Amino acid sequence: EAAVTQSPRSKVAVTGGKVTLSCHQTNNHDYMYWYRQDTGHGLRLIHYSYVADSTEKGDIPDGYKASRPSQENFSLILELASLSQTAVYFCASSDEGQGENTQYFGPGTRLLVL
Amino acid sequence: QEKVQQSPESLIVPEGAMVSLNCSFSDSASQSIWWYQQHPGKGPKALISIFSNGNKKEGRLTVYLNRASLHVSLHIKDSQPSDSAVYLCAVNPGYQNFYFGKGTSLTVIP
Numbered sequence: 123e124a125a126v127t128q129s130p131r132s133k134v135a136v137t138g139g140k141v142t143l144s145c146h147q148t149n150n151h152d153y154m155y156w157y158r159q160d161t162g163h164g165l166r167l168i169h170y171s172y173v174a175d176s177t178e179k180g181d182i183p184d185g186y187k188a189s190r191p192s193q194e195n196f197s198l199i200l201e202l203a204s205l206s207q208t209a210v211y212f213c214a215s216s217d218e219g220q221g222e223n224t225q226y227f228g229p230g231t232r233l234l235v236l
Numbered sequence: 237q238e239k240v241q242q243s244p245e246s247l248i249v250p251e252g253a254m255v256s257l258n259c260s261f262s263d264s265a266s267q268s269i270w271w272y273q274q275h276p277g278k279g280p281k282a283l284i285s286i287f288s289n290g291n292k293k294e295g296r297l298t299v300y301l302n303r304a305s306l307h308v309s310l311h312i313k314d315s316q317p318s319d320s321a322v323y324l325c326a327v328n329p330g331y332q333n334f335y336f337g338k339g340t341s342l343t344v345i346p
Contacts, residue, residue, distance in 0.1 A: 126279075153332070164240065164324065164336030165280070172332070180333060181237070212279050225270075225334065227279030 125149065126228035128213050134234045141200040143231050145213030153216045154196040155180075155225065156188060158209040165212065171196055203235045238263050238327050242337035250345050255312040257340050259325030262306065269301060269308045272324040274339070280324055284310070315344045 126147045135141045147154065153172050157165040167180030169188035177188040185207060187199040200207055210232050214225040239262040249255055261269070268287045272280035284299050286292045286308065291300045296313045312319055322339040329335070 162338065164338050165326075165334075166336075167333050170332055178332065214279075224282045224285075227281070229279050230277075 126213055126215055126226050128211075128228040128231050130231060131229065132232040132234075134236060135200075135203045136236055137204060139203050141203050141207075141233065141235075143198040143200075143211055143213075143233070145196045145198075145228060146194055147196075147213075147215040147226075148194065149215050149217075149226060150193070151215035151217050151226075152193070153218060153223075154190065155214040155216075156186075156196070156198045157212045157214065158182070158207075159212060159230075160209045168198065168211075205235050208233060208235045238266065238329050238335035240325055240327050240335050240337040242323075242325050242340050244340060245338075246341040246343070248343045248345060249315055251315060251317060253315050253344075255315045255319070255342060255344075257310045257312075257323050257325075257342070259308045259310075259327075259337055260306055261308070261325075261327045261335075263327070263329055264303045264306055265330065266327045267330040268328045269299075270326040270328070270334070271297075271299060271310045272326060272336075274322045274324060276321075283323075312342075315342075317344045317346050320344050 155170040156168045171177045171190040189197045213228040216223045216225045270285045274280045298311045325337040326334045
């Protein structure tokens with residue numbers, strides 16, 4: 123079974139502060155993704171990456187940056203956290219980006235911005 | 237942007253019942269449709285996918301896709317209490333994105 127881990131599992135941040143969420147996969151997958159999940163919305167794609175040292179914008183990238191320093195690691199950075207960024211964040215990986223390949227999700231990070 | 241609508245929002249059934257979950261989408265050219273299962277406090281887990289019009293069966297799960305009506309359904313036979321979870325429909329338009337519905341919350345009563 124493919125493995126994706128996230129840290130921290132939960133975090134409380136202050137408005138205007140910097141937050142970094144980390145994701146690590148041991149699947150040897152090329153693609154990695156960051157999603158957020160909110161009550162009343164489905165999962166929404168923030169950023170994704172298909173190769174180390176390169177990231178791409180998803181549907182809702184504003185207020186977020188991403189970093190892919192290696193194939194295994196993918197970070198999501200909130201430079202100036204805001205109340206509206208309170209959500210659960212999921213990282214996922216897949217072998218290829220197209221729809222025939224299963225996305226494997228991590229356990230999520232619950233972020234509360236006060 | 238793809239729109240994905242799921243129904244019902246929630247469903248309570250007795251153990252052993254057949255469960256039917258529905259998903260409608262907006263783009264008939266969408267390449268693949270996935271169903272994910274999400275237990276509380278966990279990440280989504282892929283259950284089954286379909287790419288061609290018609291149906292696909294895996295164990296107790298059957299998925300039906302009708303591109304003409306922009307509709308896909310998931311049927312769970314002989315439901316078990318362990319099937320209690322939120323079921324997410326995800327549509328891939330053919331590039332690097334999946335559009336998810338808000339989910340259907342299923343509770344199976346022993």
